[in-house]
Amino acid sequence: MRAVVIGAGIGGLAxxxxxxxxxxxVTVLERAPALEPVGAGLAVAPNAxxxxxxxxAGERIRELSGLQGAAGIRRPDGTWITRTDAxxxxxxxxxxxxxxxxxxLVRTLAEQFAPGDLRLGLPADDVDPETGQVVTADGTLTAxxxxxxxxxxxxxxxxxxxxxxxxxxxxxxxxxxxxPHPGGTLVAAETWGAGKVFGVAVLGDGRxxxxxxxxxxxxxxxxDEKAEMLRLFGDWHEPVPSLIAAATEVxxxxxxxxxxxxxxxxxxxxxxxxxAAHAMTPNLGQGACQALEDAVVLAxxxxxxxxxxxxxxxRTTEVARASRRVGRxxxxxxxxxxxxxxxxxxxxxxxxPGLILRQMDPILTWRPPT
Numbered sequence: 001m002r003a004v005v006i007g008a009g010i011g012g013l014a015x016x017x018x019x020x021x022x023x024x025x026v027t028v029l030e031r032a033p034a035l036e037p038v039g040a041g042l043a044v045a046p047n048a049x050x051x052x053x054x055x056x057a058g059e060r061i062r063e064l065s066g067l068q069g070a071a072g073i074r075r076p077d078g079t080w081i082t083r084t085d086a087x088x089x090x091x092x093x094x095x096x097x098x099x100x101x102x103x104x105l106v107r108t109l110a111e112q113f114a115p116g117d118l119r120l121g122l123p124a125d126d127v128d129p130e131t132g133q134v135v136t137a138d139g140t141l142t143a144x145x146x147x148x149x150x151x152x153x154x155x156x157x158x159x160x161x162x163x164x165x166x167x168x169x170x171x172x173x174x175x176x177x178x179x180p181h182p183g184g185t186l187v188a189a190e191t192w193g194a195g196k197v198f199g200v201a202v203l204g205d206g207r208x209x210x211x212x213x214x215x216x217x218x219x220x221x222x223x224d225e226k227a228e229m230l231r232l233f234g235d236w237h238e239p240v241p242s243l244i245a246a247a248t249e250v251x252x253x254x255x256x257x258x259x260x261x262x263x264x265x266x267x268x269x270x271x272x273x274x275x276a277a278h279a280m281t282p283n284l285g286q287g288a289c290q291a292l293e294d295a296v297v298l299a300x301x302x303x304x305x306x307x308x309x310x311x312x313x314x315r316t317t318e319v320a321r322a323s324r325r326v327g328r329x330x331x332x333x334x335x336x337x338x339x340x341x342x343x344x345x346x347x348x349x350x351x352x353p354g355l356i357l358r359q360m361d362p363i364l365t366w367r368p369p370t
Contacts, residue, residue, distance in 0.1 A: 001025070003302070004134045004143040006124045006156060008035060010042075010102070011274030011291030012149030013109035017055045018299035019145075020112070027141060028113065029134070031123035035110055039102030040176040040251060041201055041209025046095035047366040048289035051296050054368045057108045064100050064204025073345065076193035078237030081342045082349035082356065086188070092357055093364045097285075099188075099201040099209060101178065105288070127156055129268030145302050146270045149291070152256060154276035160267045167256040167279055170324075172331060173216035174255055174282070175229050177247040179208050182239060191236060192342075195333030198233050198240050210243050211282075215331065218254055225250040257281050257324065261317045266305035271298055277312070280320035283327040286363060290316050296368040319363055 001024050005016045008030035016026045044052070044061055052058040072083030090096040110118060119138075126135040132143040148156035152167050186208060190199040196214040203209050214232055222228035229244045258279045265272045274291030294312055301307040332338050348356060 001144045001302070002142075003027070003145040003147060004029065004124075004132075004141050005147040005149060006127070006134070007149035007151060007274075007276075008032075008106075008110065008118060008120070009149060009151065009274065009291075010105055010109065010288045011295060012147065013106065013113075014051070014055060014292050014295035015147045015149060015273055015298055016117075017057075017109055017112050018295045019147075019302060021055070022299050022302070024145075024299075024302070026113075026117060027143075028118045029122050029124050029136065030118070030120050033121040035103075035106055035120065037101075037103035037107075040178055040211070041099050041203055042102050042105070042288050043201070043285035044098045044100060044105070045285060045289050046089075046093040046097070046364045048292045049095045049098065050366075051289075051292040051368050054296055055109070056112070060108050061098055061100060061105065064098055064104070071188045072190075072349075074189050074191045074237065075342070076191055076236040078191075081192065082345045083189075084349070084356065089357055089364075099203055101203055101205065101207075101209070102288075104205070124150070124156075127159065127270060129160060129270040132269040144269065147273055147298065148270055148276050149273045150276050152275045152279045154272070156270065157262070157272055157276050160270060160272070161262060164262060165260055166258070168259050169218040170255045170257060170281060170327065171215055171218075172213050172255045172327070173220065174253050175212045175225060176251045176253070177210045177229075177244070177249065178203070179210065179243055179246040179248075181206050181208050182242060182246070186239065190330075191240065192330050192338075193236070194338070195331045196232060197330050198236060200239070200243065208243060210247075213255065213331070215333070216254070220254075221252065225252050255281055255327075257320065259324070261313065261320075264306075264309040265312055266309055269305075271302075271305050271308060273298060278316040278320055280316075280323045281327045282323070283330060284319065284323040284363070286319050286323060290319055293366065293368070300369045315366075322363075 005012045005028040016028045071086045073081045134141045198212045201209045273294040
């Protein structure tokens with residue numbers, strides 16, 4: 001059986017690895033000429049770490065450090081709204097949350113392909129879902145299964161579901177930076193205030209990943225994005241201003257998602273995966289994790305795509321909606337709404353350290369099909 005995967009992101013590469021491990025011949029097409037070390041950090045939660053174990057990549061990722069010590073949500077003055085010890089999450093789910101650079105995970109998955117099976121600089125120009133034909137500049141490939149892992153603005157999704165509205169702008173933009181570790185103890189946390197968020201996570205390679213969000217018009221840009229971050233977050237508690245000041249490169253991206261779920265994740269021989277199927281906001285850190293889940297479920301049901309849709313559509317829709325709710329809560333800017341939110345979260349933390357964790361049980365306890 002032959003599969004063609006369109007897109008060499010995390011979801012596409014994972015799908016290719018999963019299919020290869022089940023005996024499929026796999027060709028991965030990627031329009032970029034090289035797998036450049038672009039992007040920033042991402043969280044590999046316990047549900048995703050179990051997938052990487054199934055793909056033979058878990059041990060490499062475990063070599064990187066997980067979240068340690070205190071974690072939680074703070075106010076701009078540095079006081080805690082709610083906090084927990086990251087070890088409690090590891091105890092509850094049997095695995096830690098590991099923060100890695102996206103390029104590290106992509107490289108780990110890509111290393112499992114022979115050079116001829118991973119074809120860079122070769123986009124898919126057209127796809128026929130009935131015949132499984134994929135048209136490229138180098139000729140037409142015919143596959144028993146075509147995996148469309150071509151991202152948020154998926155051309156394959158647009159062709160298969162022409163009436164779907166596609167991704168919508170959430171009214172929020174994001175900034176991402178990766179900087180050297182400043183030394184000492186660095187608390188992994190998010191800070192929420194006046195509709196803005198700033199997050200700090202320590203990578204396993206001695207660097208620090210920071211992300212920030214704020215309300216902004218679609219397509220807006222500043223002449224100096226680092227200066228814009230300092231304008232928005234420069235008076236927040238340390239180490240927020242110092243980490244921004246250390247940045248040499250700032251990536252700004254408007255946050256978009258698929259608010260309207262697709263009716264299904266397949267048509268004919270084509271299956272959609274990852275952001276192409278269910279792009280979600282980053283507030284739960286589950287975008288890449290759900291793409292990894294997709295990959296192993298698709299490989300398990302590659303000869304029964306309705307079963308793939310049945311197992312993935314409801315789950316990813318629920319995760320996407322939960323992430324959207326957290327995003328709306330984090331972006332509250334009215335002072336009274338902020339106070340009520342913070343009071344409720346603080347009370348929940350005092351009622352029991354496991355209360356907030358329990359809300360994540362449906363997501364983080366998931367296990368791959370055997």
